[in-house]
Amino acid sequence: MSTPIEIHPVVAAVTERVVARSAATRAAYVERNRAAAQAGPARTRLACANLAHGFAAAEPADKEALRGTVKPNLAIVTSYNDMLSAHQPFETYPRQLKKAVIRAGGIAQVAGGVPAMCDGITQGRAGMQLSLHSRDVIAMSTAIGLSHDMFDAAMMLGVCDKIVPGLLIGALSFGHLPTVFVPAGPMASGLGNKEKAAVRQRYAEGLATREELLEAEAASYHSAGTCTFYGTANSNQLLMEVLGLHLPGASFPNPGTPLRSALTDAAAARVTAIARGAAEPAAIGDVVDERSLVNACVALLASGGSTNHTLHLVAIARAAGVDLTWDDLSELSAVVPSLCRIYPNGSADVNHFQAAGGMPFLVRTLLDAGLLHEDVQTVAGPGLRRYTEEPRLLEDGTVTWVEGPTESLDHDVLRPATDPFAPDGGLRVLDGPLGRAVIKTSAVAGEHRVVTAPAVVFEDQADLLAAFERHELDGRDLVAVVRHQGPAANGMPELHKLTPALGVLQDRGQKVAIVTDGRMSGASGKVPAAIHVTPEAALGGPLARIVDGDVVTVDAVAGTLTVADPDTVLARPAAQRPEAASDLAGTGRELFAMFRGTVGPADAGASVFPFPAAQEAPVAQHV
Known part of the structure; x- marks a missing residue:
């Protein structure tokens, strides 16, 4: 048996302070989830008229299953729209997921949809003023979908900026449910980020025409899938994997590939097995705890992820009863080395990162350096060491997991903790x-x-x-x-x-x-x-x-x-x-006056939700 790796003293100290600071709010959150779990599937207690409404449109076999408690019913919450490249692949996911759930011994229903807007489209426009607040709208939309009390587990379909944090905050309000996040993956590489940035800067100086700029942008953002630079969308995917809410290695395979399809099926099968009691329990409120949130902070810092997560991680933590602060992030940053060079922190994109060793190598080197807590729950089972494995297709089209790379294949993109780009997280x-x-x-x-x-x-x-x-x-x-x-x-x-x-x-x-x-x-x-x-x-x-x-x-x-x-x-x-x-009117901005009037400060997550850990923060901002 291998000797357990000692956690880095600063990571340990930060975690201990987060645990102590969050003792009361986390205990209340856990107790609420425990009570909900003990009550069992709520649909078994619905009045006949209520339950009949819940399965009225279902197929005959599903109706029969929903009348009783023989099979678990899984909620699908989707951010599909066909305008945004990252979310367009989700069009076919519900049908695929339902089939996979049935094969695994359950049934599934689309519980609801959530809005998904693109900061790339609204950049510099009035619509951008709705963007951050849309996270909390998405959280509420997720809660509305799950509030019908018809479900034993959930699958969240989302990728981009505010969508994944919103889905997660909403799902945490149903913390007793096993929940898996099902990603869609990044588009294949197009025009290189360095070349794209050069055209943008030339255009700013008046040295490139609008036609040249549009051609460069279209060559970069060219197909279905997430934009390939390392902004908030791909930071979301990395964090969901380190939090243990994706299956191992699920974040970055491209859309439309056999591996992506197999991982989608596997996610449905896994969460169904958890709901049936055939796999280790992994309710989302137990997966997302103080240690896993510190892990997320470490991974964000080591990879050079989006600064938006200084807002989102704080808000997500508070939804789980955990009081995470900017000071925690800053203290961790001083000891977490910079291990990735992905645009805008370098010239490579996430496909290059994936090819260099990707998530399995990043998790491995951080674990081996004592910078991540290994003893956490995940949807794949207990222990983060599972996430050093990578998925492989079998001949029958299903997926298995094998040991991931032990060395980076490109030290210009991804390095071990023993040879970082910089000694701190930037x-x-x-x-x-x-x-x-x-x-x-x-x-x-x-x-x-x-x-x-x-x-x-x-x-x-x-x-x-x-x-x-x-x-x-x-x-x-x-x-x-x-x-x-x-x-x-x-x-x-x-x-x-x-x-x-x-x-x-x-x-x-x-x-x-x-x-x-x-x-x-x-x-x-x-x-x-x-x-x-x-x-x-x-x-x-x-x-x-x-x-x-x-x-x-x-x-x-x-x-x-x-x-x-x-x-x-x-x-x-x-x-x-x-x-x-x-005078914030037009483009829907007048509808968000209530949000602007009640939102908390940035260092408390810029949220409108009065989570207990954040109760005093909004007052402190009004100077």
């Missing part, structure tokens, strides 16, 4: 008189990690881009302060469109940084970006008191966000949002 929390922020440094060169320069203040990203086009930002160092972009102001949109323009200025030799209460997501790249600043400007935070010319320092080395003469700056009255920006 994520810092910044503190100072301007508030708290996060900064992703994994793609920022060392010479750009400390910037001190006069502020140039903007109330909207369009204003910054207009100033760039008028050459007003040329030839000078600057810290672009883009404020009134927080969750209470306008839904905290991503500001991707600023990256090429700021990159141009930096390439010209100017010292450049951005400070914002908005988001940058997977687009956080070579320009230092202090994002998610809280308290946000719309609620009177310090950013509302900055004026042009104030000397601001973004220091990703020391972990500070400061301004010269802070006493003078903070004594000023807070600048109000321009009247036009305050």
